Structure formats: structure tokens, C-alpha cells
Amino acid sequence: MAPSKPLSRRMQKQGPPAPLDESRIGNKRKLSAPTNGAIKKQKKISALPVNRNKQNGGTKYTANSAGKTSTKGSFKPQQKPVKPAKPVKAMMADVEDVTGLSDVSDDAEGEAGVDLDGLSGGKIDVLGLDDDEMDSDADDFANALSASEDEDVLDSDPEMQAQKGVWSEDDDDSDGEELLTAANIAGLSQRLDKQQAQEDAEAEAELADDALQTNIAPADLDMDDDDEEGKTSKLAPDLQLLRTRITETVRVLSNFKELRDQTRSRAEYTQAVLKDICAYYSYSPFLAEKLFSLFPPQEALAFFDANETPRPMVIRTNTLRTHRRDLAHTLINRGVSLEPVGKWSKVGLQVYESQVPLGATPEYLAGHYILQAASSFLPVMALAPQEHERCLDMAAAPGGKTTHMAALMKNTGCIFANDASKDRAKGLIGNIHRLGVKNTIVCNYNAQEFPRVMGGFDRVLLDAPCSGTGVIAKDPSVKTNKTQDDFLRLPHLQKQLLLSAIDSVDHASKTGGYIVYSTCSVTVEENEQVVQYALNKRPNVKLVSTGLIFGKEGFTKYMSKRFHPSMKETRRYYPHAFNVDGFFVAKFKKTAVTPADAVKAQGTPAEQARVNGVAADVENDVVDGDVHAAVEDEDDEGGVKLGAFGGWDDEEDAVYIERSLKKQLRRKGIDPKASKSKAVRALDPKKVTGDVNGKKQENGDESETIV
Numbered sequence: 001m002a003p004s005k006p007l008s009r010r011m012q013k014q015g016p017p018a019p020l021d022e023s024r025i026g027n028k029r030k031l032s033a034p035t036n037g038a039i040k041k042q043k044k045i046s047a048l049p050v051n052r053n054k055q056n057g058g059t060k061y062t063a064n065s066a067g068k069t070s071t072k073g074s075f076k077p078q079q080k081p082v083k084p085a086k087p088v089k090a091m092m093a094d095v096e097d098v099t100g101l102s103d104v105s106d107d108a109e110g111e112a113g114v115d116l117d118g119l120s121g122g123k124i125d126v127l128g129l130d131d132d133e134m135d136s137d138a139d140d141f142a143n144a145l146s147a148s149e150d151e152d153v154l155d156s157d158p159e160m161q162a163q164k165g166v167w168s169e170d171d172d173d174s175d176g177e178e179l180l181t182a183a184n185i186a187g188l189s190q191r192l193d194k195q196q197a198q199e200d201a202e203a204e205a206e207l208a209d210d211a212l213q214t215n216i217a218p219a220d221l222d223m224d225d226d227d228e229e230g231k232t233s234k235l236a237p238d239l240q241l242l243r244t245r246i247t248e249t250v251r252v253l254s255n256f257k258e259l260r261d262q263t264r265s266r267a268e269y270t271q272a273v274l275k276d277i278c279a280y281y282s283y284s285p286f287l288a289e290k291l292f293s294l295f296p297p298q299e300a301l302a303f304f305d306a307n308e309t310p311r312p313m314v315i316r317t318n319t320l321r322t323h324r325r326d327l328a329h330t331l332i333n334r335g336v337s338l339e340p341v342g343k344w345s346k347v348g349l350q351v352y353e354s355q356v357p358l359g360a361t362p363e364y365l366a367g368h369y370i371l372q373a374a375s376s377f378l379p380v381m382a383l384a385p386q387e388h389e390r391c392l393d394m395a396a397a398p399g400g401k402t403t404h405m406a407a408l409m410k411n412t413g414c415i416f417a418n419d420a421s422k423d424r425a426k427g428l429i430g431n432i433h434r435l436g437v438k439n440t441i442v443c444n445y446n447a448q449e450f451p452r453v454m455g456g457f458d459r460v461l462l463d464a465p466c467s468g469t470g471v472i473a474k475d476p477s478v479k480t481n482k483t484q485d486d487f488l489r490l491p492h493l494q495k496q497l498l499l500s501a502i503d504s505v506d507h508a509s510k511t512g513g514y515i516v517y518s519t520c521s522v523t524v525e526e527n528e529q530v531v532q533y534a535l536n537k538r539p540n541v542k543l544v545s546t547g548l549i550f551g552k553e554g555f556t557k558y559m560s561k562r563f564h565p566s567m568k569e570t571r572r573y574y575p576h577a578f579n580v581d582g583f584f585v586a587k588f589k590k591t592a593v594t595p596a597d598a599v600k601a602q603g604t605p606a607e608q609a610r611v612n613g614v615a616a617d618v619e620n621d622v623v624d625g626d627v628h629a630a631v632e633d634e635d636d637e638g639g640v641k642l643g644a645f646g647g648w649d650d651e652e653d654a655v656y657i658e659r660s661l662k663k664q665l666r667r668k669g670i671d672p673k674a675s676k677s678k679a680v681r682a683l684d685p686k687k688v689t690g691d692v693n694g695k696k697q698e699n700g701d702e703s704e705t706i707v
């Protein structure tokens, strides 16, 4: 059997990797007798005129040019524009009849709700693809094997494999070998030449393809940075050589004791591989190092690789207007190949191929769906807003998450959707109208002004402005345009916003009292460090489970930093691990009121200067040393001592400020004792001011909707 080509990431399923199916390994499946269910399922499938391509354990649906689902063919773009042969309604009735879809529950509640219980075991409803069917897919596979793939089963047995090899070789010999006579020897050699030429051409094409992926022209050139005169070489790097060297260095780093050259240190190897990574993937040395340090070397390489390929296109069904199953039918009829995004979402559809621009279909214009990255579902699922609640989305534009919240709340209660950018708020308003959201009020504040603008919310979402290191595949400019300044400035803003979010929630809410903090960045500065800062400053909150069924735990340790053990409750998402954008999600429960003086201090000029200028260092001091001292400052009943809150003490602040000023100066190579005025100039707070008053709004998540 020819080895199947690995699927591109666009075609791979998003979410948790499919569990290993033991029945497909070894002789087990050969021995297992077909179950009744499997037989029944086989029958059902033969009656189902739907093209089912098994990819990564999933099932895909395609449509033929007549708009009918097809039983043959793979995911190939259709050549002709798609016109439904019959009115869509009639067509859908046809499909329903054949598939028995009308039997499947059409419960709007199930569609709209983020029913976390249902995530693991609930019915998936697109095209009648319920759990039973999903499961029996595996059975089908096993049954089919028992009939036609016995050979494969035999292959897993070394003895039989050897035996088979002998037979097939004999067959080949008898069939293919020709008698070498003088007459045909020239012909044979010509054939071999032709074959060789074809192989060479294929190899060249593959090389060119590799080069395209990294946007660097292939070149058979020297890797040295400097030419003879010491000037920087203008020659393009030899990508193949780089790739081989990166792989080899990573291999050594992964088993350093055994494989290292005794004369070279780990730091030398790391520096060498970082230099190659910068050249191969076009990162700035600063960002390459920051991202490399997040993972073991092998995993870091997988992360960099995953950033070179786009994530699959996903649409979120707007359950205020339609059901996922109906939307799927309609889009299939338009020539779209899609499948449910995974069992973890009841509203997502992963698109494999489309004959029509998905941002301009009648269904899009009618607000039946929104183009939204799968990872953007996660913060809203974690927030789980309930009907009739009062919620705040602090940084809401262009509204992917606000409109998801409104759908979960079934247009009841009230959402305040805020964004500091007036321009972006226009897009938010557009989406709210298109998707039929009626429970939302749009506002345009710097979110640091909450809760002075308004407070007492049941739930608050802070999908914070961030550096976008999780969405490099979408925006490769991140590779080179982020500097150290960004990783000071953004965390400062994020910390302030998170405190505002916490202070805006009603701890006594009967149904809620939750805050979700998310970013589309993978750096520790923008995630765990921000969360730790909030835990330190607001002991009236604690981290709780996000309720999300996949994702990696947040770090409790990172380099010299130590975070609170509850940081395990936060979730990290990576492109290489889950085929989704890089994301971070933390969920807090507020347990007591924030004292008025702490809230008042937020937003005062002294606080603004303190947070904008030096807070990162203040916080780092706390994080580096005393783990979450403030949270330990609880009274006997588990309540919080008011003194533990992060208001200010001017004297204490002065010490922190001085210490962090010195630290920053030393980092910049300036002697703190040398010149005070120079020091002050070097640390002009304007340089590290958050973006709210400045020109540029950070937005890693910008392209998540196509409007």
C-alpha cells in the first residue's frame, strides 16, 4: 500500500489530537468480529450520498457541482460555479430524507449553549453525525479491514511481512523483468535516463516548494555572515543546509549529555541554533530567543514550523439566526466542504474548500455565521455567560467574542461592549447588527476607567490588546516588529486593565462573579506574569478552572520565576499542539469586594505613572521572590484582609520605584549612579505608556473576522 501523504495543517483537525485507537493496531482489529452496530452503520453509510474523507479521525462532507453531496471523489476544487439544481429547501429535504436527519434533535438550546457537560459526550448534529455514527466510523474501518485489508493486518506481523515481501518480489521479477538483448538494451538505458531526469526534476520542485514556504529564495550559497572584506554577505542563505543544521543542533540539545561536543557549552549550541532559526524563519533575534525559551528545543522547532502554515478556516454559527446543521447544509449546497470543528464546540465549522467567498455569501450577509478563529471561541466558552446576566466585554472590537456572548445569552440580559478605538468600534457595531444582537450597548472608553464608568457586572471578559505572538501565521510582521519595549508596555497596560476588570465585577452576583482574561500571545510576560500581578494585587480573586476540555496548563515556573500553584488552572494553546492560534485563557472568581481606596488608586496620576513606568519590575520582584504573598494574607474564614489589597503606600512605592529605575538603567547599560538627569531621560514614562492615549492600538486578533 502506498504511504499516504501527510495532511497539510489546513486540512488537519483543530483541537485536541484524536485519541489513539487501539483497535487499529496490530492483529486486534483482524480478530474483532463486526458488531451489530457496525453492520447497521455500514448500511446507513451506503445510503448516504455524502463524500466521507477520513482525515485525522474526522469525517468531511463535500458537495458536487449540482449541489448534491457526492459519494466519490476527494476534496478537489470544483471547476464550475456551483448552482443548486433545485431550490435549496427542496435539496435539503432530499438530503435529510436520505440521511435520516429529521430524526436528529434540533434543539436550539443545545446548539447555542456551551454545554460543557455535553462537550465530551453530547450529540454532534451536523448531517446526522451523532456520537454513535462517529464511533461506528471506527467500526466501519475495522470491518472494511477484515474484508479487504487483511494484507495490512498481516503487514504488522514481521514474519508474514517477510513472507509477503518474498512473494511480491518474485511477482515483480516475473512481471517486470525483460531479457536484456542487444536490441532492447538501448531502449532500457533510455528509459532509465528518463526516470532519473524525472526524479531530479521532482527533487528540484520540492526544494523550490520548501523555499517558498519560508519566503526565502533557495540558494546554494555559503552560510558565512561576512565576506572576505568583513561586510555582511548579501547572499541568500542555503535553506537546506540551515534546516539540516537546525535539526541536528536541536537533536544534540535534546540529549545534551550524550550527544554534545565536549568542547562546546549548551549556551553555544543554543546561540548557534537561534542564529540559524532567525535566518531560516526570518525572526528578529530578540523574539526568536523569547519564543525558543518557552519550549524544550524539539517542541520549539515544531512551534516555529507551525507558524509557517496557516490555521484552518473556521466559521462560528450564529445561533441567534440559525442552527449549525442548517447552515452546514446550505453551505454544502453552495460548494463548501466543511465539517464540525471538533466535539469541543457545538457551533464551529471547519472549512476545507470553498467555491464561494465565505465573506460574501447571502448567509454571511444575513448574519448566519462569522469567520472566527477556533481559538477565539475559547475565552467565551470559559466565561460561559448566562441568560439574563449583565456582562462587560472590555476590549470588544470587532466583536467576535461579544456576539458569541450574546448568542450564549440568547439575546437576554445586557452586554456592554467597550473598545478604546472609535474606528474599531464601528466594525463592532456592524457585526452586532449583522448578527442580530439586541442585548448589547457599545461604548468607547479607555477600559482603565472601569469601574468608575460602571461596575457590578456578573461577568467580565478582558480579551486584552497583546503582541500577537500566537498569531504569527496570520501576521508574520510580528516576527520582526516586536521589541523589548512592547513587552514592557503591553504587560503594563494588561495589568491595569485586568485590575479594572476585577474591580468591575460584583462578587456577590448570584449567578456569576467571574472574570476571564485572554490574549492571543504565548509570552509569559503577557500571560502568567499579568495573572500573578492580579493575584498579588487583588487577593479577593482566585483562579478557577476554565472548564475547557483541552489546552496545556499555564506555567508555575518559568526560568527564574515562580508563579502561584493555581496557575495550573490557566490554559495555553499552541499552533503545533492543537492546530489553533496561540492563545492564553485564565478564569478568576471574585470572592470579596475590592476596597474603595484600591479602586480609587487605579487610574490616579500616581498610579498611572507607577504602572506605566515601573510596575513590571515591582511585580517581578514579588514574583521572583515571595510567591503570592498577598493571597496568603487571608483571614481565618477564608475572607480577605482589607490591608492586603493593592492600594498605595507612597513610601513603599518610592522604594520600589527607585529599585526598578536602577534595574532598568542597568539593563540599558547606564550606571544608575552616573547621572540622574540622563537616567530620567532614559526612562521617560511616555516611552512605556500604554497605547490607550497613544496612536497605535495593539490588536493581535484583528483579522479574526472578515467583514
Ligand SMILES: C[S@@+](CC[C@H](N)C(=O)[O-])C[C@H]1O[C@@H](n2cnc3c(N)ncnc32)[C@H](O)[C@@H]1O
Pocket (backbone or CB within 6 Å): 376, 394, 395, 396, 397, 398, 399, 400, 401, 402, 418, 419, 420, 421, 424, 445, 446, 447, 448, 463, 464, 465, 466, 691, 692, 697, 698, 699, 700, 701, 702, 704
Ligand atoms: C484583541 S483585540 C479584541 C478582539 C475582540 N475581543 C474580538 O473578539 O473581536 C484588543 C482590542 O483592545 C482594544 N484596546 C486597546 N487598548 C484598550 C483600552 N485601554 N481600553 C479598551 N480597549 C482597548 C483595541 O482597540 C482592540 O480592539
